[in-house]
Amino acid sequence: MDSVRKNNQTKNFIHLLQGALVCNKIPELESPDWAQLFYLSKLHNVVSLGYESMKRMPVEDGPDQELRKRWKYENDQCTFQCIYQQAALEELKECFEREQIPVILLKGAVLREYYPREDLRTMSDLDILIRKEDIPRIRPLFLRMGYQAKSIDKRNEDIYTRDECVTLEVHRELLWRQDAWNEYFGHVWERTEKLPGYNWVQIMNPKDFYFHLLGHMIQHMHNGGIGIKAFLDIKIFQEQNREKLETNEFQDTLKAFHLERLYENIGKLFQLWEEGQTDPLMEAWTEFIMNCGAYGEVGNFIITNPAFSDFRENQRKGFRYRYIWRRLFPAYEEMKHMYPKVKKCTYFFYVGKRIYQNGIRRKKNIKREFDMIRKLESDKVEKLHRLYNDLGVPPVLSDNAKDT
Numbered sequence: 001m002d003s004v005r006k007n008n009q010t011k012n013f014i015h016l017l018q019g020a021l022v023c024n025k026i027p028e029l030e031s032p033d034w035a036q037l038f039y040l041s042k043l044h045n046v047v048s049l050g051y052e053s054m055k056r057m058p059v060e061d062g063p064d065q066e067l068r069k070r071w072k073y074e075n076d077q078c079t080f081q082c083i084y085q086q087a088a089l090e091e092l093k094e095c096f097e098r099e100q101i102p103v104i105l106l107k108g109a110v111l112r113e114y115y116p117r118e119d120l121r122t123m124s125d126l127d128i129l130i131r132k133e134d135i136p137r138i139r140p141l142f143l144r145m146g147y148q149a150k151s152i153d154k155r156n157e158d159i160y161t162r163d164e165c166v167t168l169e170v171h172r173e174l175l176w177r178q179d180a181w182n183e184y185f186g187h188v189w190e191r192t193e194k195l196p197g198y199n200w201v202q203i204m205n206p207k208d209f210y211f212h213l214l215g216h217m218i219q220h221m222h223n224g225g226i227g228i229k230a231f232l233d234i235k236i237f238q239e240q241n242r243e244k245l246e247t248n249e250f251q252d253t254l255k256a257f258h259l260e261r262l263y264e265n266i267g268k269l270f271q272l273w274e275e276g277q278t279d280p281l282m283e284a285w286t287e288f289i290m291n292c293g294a295y296g297e298v299g300n301f302i303i304t305n306p307a308f309s310d311f312r313e314n315q316r317k318g319f320r321y322r323y324i325w326r327r328l329f330p331a332y333e334e335m336k337h338m339y340p341k342v343k344k345c346t347y348f349f350y351v352g353k354r355i356y357q358n359g360i361r362r363k364k365n366i367k368r369e370f371d372m373i374r375k376l377e378s379d380k381v382e383k384l385h386r387l388y389n390d391l392g393v394p395p396v397l398s399d400n401a402k403d404t
Contacts, residue, residue, distance in 0.1 A: 007283075009033050010290050013040045014273050017232065019053040020120060026056045034063035038071055044227040045294040048082075048120050051075040082119040084165040086112075089126055092168075093201045095141055104129040104192060104202045106171065107216070107233075110209065114236045122229075125159075125167035131189070132172050142168070153340055174212055180257070181215045206241040207250055213237065214259065221393055222304045224296025228289055235270050261392025281390055288387060298365075298372045303384045323373060328355065 012029045016037060019027030034054075041050035051071050054062055062068065089109055096103045108123030115121040130138060135158070139149070147160035147168060156173040174185045185208070192202040204212060213234050220226035238245060254260050265281070272282040291297065305323060328351070335342050335350055342350045358366060388395075 009036050009040075010286060011276070013037055013050075013290070014228070014286075016041075016053045017046060017049045017228065018273070019056070020049040021116060021232075021236065023116060024056070025053075027053050029057075029061075034067055038063070038067060040290070041071075042074065043293040044229055045122055045124070046229050046232075047071070047074045048078045048122055049232075052117075052120055078122050079119045081165045082112075082122070084163070085123065085126060086118060088162065088166045088168075091145065092126070092128070093195070093198065095145065097198055097200050099137070099141065100200055101134050101137060102131060102189070102200050102202060104188070104204060105195065106174075106212070110203055111233050111237065114240055121233075125169050127169045127171060129171045129174060129188075135170070135172065138170065155338055175215050175219055181211075184253075184257075185212070206237075206244040207247070207253070210234075210237060210241070210245055210250075211253060211257075214263075218262075218393060220296060221388070224298065224301035224304075225288065225292030226296060227292050227294040229294060231266075231269070231289065234266065258394055259392070262394070263392075265391050281387075284387055285391060288384075298369050299376065299380065300384060302369065302372055302376060303381050304388075324370070327369075 008030060009032070012027075012032045015027045015029060016032075019025045037050060037054075041047045051074070054068075054071065063071070089105075092103075106127035106129055108121060109126055109128070112118040112121045112123070139152075139158075142160050143149070145162070147162045147166075149158070150161050150167075151157075151159040156171055156175065158170045158172075160168040160170065162168070173182045174188070175181045188204060188208050191205050191208055193205055195201040195203055203209070213230070217226055217230050217234070220230070251260075254263050265285070268279060269282050269285055271277065272279055272286070292300065302323065305326070330338070330351075332342075332344060332347055335347060338354070339350045
């Protein structure tokens with residue numbers, strides 16, 4: 001697809017999604033490639049938003065019947081998952097209330113309320129925050145409710161699954177390997193608000209919730225990138241909480257995390273999407289977002305790894321080996337984030353365990369990652385670092401990045 005046509009379809013995709021957020025609005029699209037728009041909707045996990053907007057189009061201006069049926073089928077699957085997830089969420093809320101265990105709802109469990117309809121905000125899992133001392137209490141409760149433990153005592157969350165529709169992420173800390181952020185959020189329990197009708201089910205205040213969204217976005221940008229849904233979340237939440245966010249305290253927190261420039265550029269990005277003004281930096285960011293999809297790109301993940309922070313084309317071979325070494329043998333501090341029970345004397349045991357588990361579960365992904373290392377070009381490395389620097393994306397914090 002040539003650059004002009006690709007840029008046109010990007011604009012169409014953004015207008016398609018924005019149209020779904022306004023009641024009865026028919027999106028204004030220019031020569032839409034409906035197959036491409038359907039593909040982007042799936043890539044970014046916004047099938048329901050795209051379908052909601054598409055079905056408002058006059059039949060003669062919309063996709064052919066075959067594509068319309070495929071899109072409806074995918075949308076119906078998302079709707080079914082939403083219903084199942086909402087039922088599971090209500091069950092969890094009642095459980096925490098009954099057992100008097102404090103819990104904070106996170107991300108999609110809160111954001112769905114900000115969309116015109118709950119089913120328009122698809123989500124892969126249910127995220128909650130639990131006090132570390134309450135973790136032993138909740139595990140038997142989840143098992144009795146039919147959940148199976150998928151990943152326990154790793155990273156910053158425990159993962160449970162039930163059937164194919166519900167994945168539950170129980171966070172012990174809000175962000176993985178982000179000590180400064182987690183120090184700030186360490187006091188979040190003192191500032192929560194009770195969910196109406198509950199005493200033990202809580203939500204963050206608007207300021208804390210916004211910074212959690214921002215921190216989560218930055219974390220993903222350092223782990224492969226992030227798609228358009230995260231930006232729509234921020235835009236919708238920001239618009240509906242503008243007065244609560246435009247405070248001196250909010251600005252002070254932006255300064256403390258050196259996020260003033262990034263926050264300003266997020267506003268410019270939304271303005272570009274709304275008004276279509278020309279801005280080379282925002283256009284480059286939009287292209288980056290479109291290419292990332294919902295879960296980012298392996299190439300971006302490699303580039304943002306500290307091993308590639310000073311990559312040079314004539315040193316490609318050395319950097320490749322250095323990167324592989326760091327992936328096989330993470331620093332001890334990093335291993336503690338992945339395996340909280342690790343000790344210095346058991347470091348190599350957990351390294352071996354990690355290599356064995358990843359070799360079985362992620363064989364194809366590992367091969368793809370190594371293929372990307374082999375093909376990586378210096379101009380792409382420099383381009384991404386320059387984009388992040390111009391946007392004001394903070395680097396990986398030194399206390400997290402050292403020796404990794």
